[in-house]
Amino acid sequence: MSSSHGRKQIASEMMGTGFQIAPMIDVVFVIMLFFMVMANSVKVEHELKTVLPGPPSKLMPEPADELRIEIAEDGAVLMNDEEFDSASDAKLPTLTANLIRLKKDADFRNERVVVTLQSEEQAKYERIIQVMNALAAAKIASVTFTIGSEEF
Template sequence: MKHSIHSDTTTLGFQIAPMIDVVFVIMLFFMVMVGSVKVERELKTKLPGPDDLTQLVKFPAEEITLGILEDGTVLLNEEAFDSPKDKALPMLTRTLRRVADSSAQQKQVVLVTIQAEEQASYERVIDVLNSLHQAQIQNVTFTVGSEPL
């Protein structure tokens, strides 16, 4: 018995089933990736507007200039305080406390600039810093030189 295998050569042509599988895999990929992309319209931003009254209004800072002359005289906005030999500077300290208190009530920041002449003693600068500390004023800057006060 002889079996012969009869094969008809047929051309398969274009197969649609594998193409549908590929399309479904690509579609599945994009469906999964869409969930991980952040859309810009979801960003929480609040623009300033007239109805935003919750923010505190900041007032401008109060600026004070303290000058220290070579002879030890201390000037507050060009007005002399205490004697050049008085180490405690009681009048200056009281004035600085009043300034600090009134600025705190008005919600202002006190900025102090110490202008010391080149030959002013370091000890006098420390005396002025002690007065500022007693008045609880912390924003202090320094300039040194012979600038006019």
């Protein structure tokens, strides 16, 4: 009896050791299902509209001559070495009118107005703000600041 019992054990072991195709098919179907589901979540790349630096295009306005506005310690305001308004005038009507005229002229020629605001180190902040208000009234946004008496 022990020999027949041993044969049954060997026969059952041999039947379980063969290559099983059913689990492999299940794994392939699971992997295929995974890729099918993930295919919908792949983002399609779109063309990015970028403009690289190069020759100036006709759409961009040409840069205008740079205006230089100087603010002295005593409150005097000079535009391109010409004094405007008195040091005690807070509204700066002459400077504002000239800036508005220059801005309209530049817009007509499709040019930009670029301003360098140069103030002396001891100039009052209040006066700088008054000049900036005049620039804002003229709708001039391209402003560069310098401090001290640099030579141009």
